[in-house]
Amino acid sequence: MVKEIERMGIAVVHVCTVTPISLTVGANRIVPAVAIPHPLGNPKLNAQEEFSLRKKLVEQALEALATPVSEQTVFES
Amino acid sequence: METKRIVLYLNQFFGQIGGEDKADTPPHSVEKAVGPGMGLSALLPKNCTIVGTIICGDGYFNENLEEASAAVRQMLEEFAPDVVIAGPAFNAGRYGMACGMVGKIAHEMGIPAVSGMYPENPGVETYRQYLYIIETGNSAASMRTALPAMAKLAGKLANNEPVGSAAEEGYLSRGIRRNVFVEKRGSERAIEMLLKKLKGEPFETEYPIPHFDRVEPAEAITDLSKAVIALVTSGGIVPKGNPDRIEASSASRYGKYSIEGIDSLTSDSFETAHGGYDPVYANDVPDRVVPVDALRHLEKQGRIGKLFPYFYSTVGNGTSVANAKKYAAEIAQELVNEGVHAVILTST
Numbered sequence: 001m002v003k004e005i006e007r008m009g010i011a012v013v014h015v016c017t018v019t020p021i022s023l024t025v026g027a028n029r030i031v032p033a034v035a036i037p038h039p040l041g042n043p044k045l046n047a048q049e050e051f052s053l054r055k056k057l058v059e060q061a062l063e064a065l066a067t068p069v070s071e072q073t074v075f076e077s
Numbered sequence: 078m079e080t081k082r083i084v085l086y087l088n089q090f091f092g093q094i095g096g097e098d099k100a101d102t103p104p105h106s107v108e109k110a111v112g113p114g115m116g117l118s119a120l121l122p123k124n125c126t127i128v129g130t131i132i133c134g135d136g137y138f139n140e141n142l143e144e145a146s147a148a149v150r151q152m153l154e155e156f157a158p159d160v161v162i163a164g165p166a167f168n169a170g171r172y173g174m175a176c177g178m179v180g181k182i183a184h185e186m187g188i189p190a191v192s193g194m195y196p197e198n199p200g201v202e203t204y205r206q207y208l209y210i211i212e213t214g215n216s217a218a219s220m221r222t223a224l225p226a227m228a229k230l231a232g233k234l235a236n237n238e239p240v241g242s243a244a245e246e247g248y249l250s251r252g253i254r255r256n257v258f259v260e261k262r263g264s265e266r267a268i269e270m271l272l273k274k275l276k277g278e279p280f281e282t283e284y285p286i287p288h289f290d291r292v293e294p295a296e297a298i299t300d301l302s303k304a305v306i307a308l309v310t311s312g313g314i315v316p317k318g319n320p321d322r323i324e325a326s327s328a329s330r331y332g333k334y335s336i337e338g339i340d341s342l343t344s345d346s347f348e349t350a351h352g353g354y355d356p357v358y359a360n361d362v363p364d365r366v367v368p369v370d371a372l373r374h375l376e377k378q379g380r381i382g383k384l385f386p387y388f389y390s391t392v393g394n395g396t397s398v399a400n401a402k403k404y405a406a407e408i409a410q411e412l413v414n415e416g417v418h419a420v421i422l423t424s425t
Contacts (some may be wrong), residue, residue, distance in 0.1 A: 025411075029294065057368070058372060059375070062298075069294045
């Protein structure tokens with residue numbers, strides 16, 4: 001899906017936990033997520049901490065979108 | 078004949094521990110055949126015995142790749158098998174990735190490994206060079222045909238018998254070319270193939286041209302504060318009640334859902350339709366998969382120009398690549414028409 005969206009010239013960042021799959025399918029901007037059933041959250045945190053975590057991940061994703069890349073790039077935190 | 082030791086790798090489901098709620102189970106082993114191992118035991122050559130089964134949750138393996146790999150390596154050292162059999166994983170992506178990694182670990186230890194997967198399983202593309210992957214159907218319904226082929230190949234590897242080509246043995250091509258002597262020279266074989274092709278008869282190429290489908294990275298967003306950002310997910314978040322009836326696996330459709338005036342996705346109005354992960358956390362807080370709350374916040378702060386007023390969702394669970402491509406192409410066209418600059422795509 002990532003590839004088809006990018007094919008149309010739209011910048012896309014893939015936020016996912018299993019980054020090797022993302023690399024295999026051909027995503028160019030990848031941000032590693034927290035866990036498979038809760039990629040942008042952590043049920044062990046309280047609501048406020050969890051929101052901060054999610055916001056941080058989304059900001060990382062936005063940073064990735066704003067970063068020029070020439071090849072597949074995993075944006076580690 | 079000398080007795081040969083086989084070790085089996087299974088996920089939590091085939092290892093008979095439980096479903097998605099047990100996907101976070103760390104690796105452990107038992108000194109016997111479990112699940113598909115029963116069928117395999119009956120199909121393996123007489124001198125091959127399944128001495129142990131390593132079981133690990135698919136979630137745990139993929140989320141803790143290093144720890145899981147180290148634990149599996151240690152168990153393999155203790156069992157000291159002649160051959161490792163992993164799966165079959167059919168079209169289960171996380172399971173296929175785990176089986177592939179187990180095959181890679183075995184490969185590094187000098188132990189041959191066999192798995193079984195559907196060709197679209199991401200484990201095939203990622204790990205095919207490290208192990209033999211028998212081609213299976215996309216669901217456990219093909220267990221009956223998968224096991225005999227896997228057992229036959231594992232038996233040959235255990236007994237150091239010659240292994241035939243991918244087509245002969247039923248495994249997916251590993252991209253390895255081996256020199257063989259044949260009766261006819263290349264020009265004759267090529268002309269025969271060409272004649273068959275002209276007559277519309279089936280023929281088999283001796284060298285399939287590899288097909289690399291890569292897309293160039295799109296240009297970076299120069300000014301986020303003016304950018305329209307859209308959310309897309311394969312994590313199956315839908316309005317409560319799943320109005321479009323998106324299937325829990327092998328989705329035949331995607332949905333487009335309004336988030337106009339919505340500050341966060343709450344459990345009152347949204348849920349997940351995805352059948353391939355434990356839904357508890359996504360149902361509790363759907364923002365954990367489609368982060369509307371965080372993006373709204375950043376929109377209000379002026380970090381981004383605008384959050385596109387709809388999100389798109391499908392279920393990426395055994396969904397065919399052809400369908401996923403089709404949905405994304407339609408979504409992308411719409412996003413281009415609507416002037417969206419960038420997409421955050423989330424996957425579970």
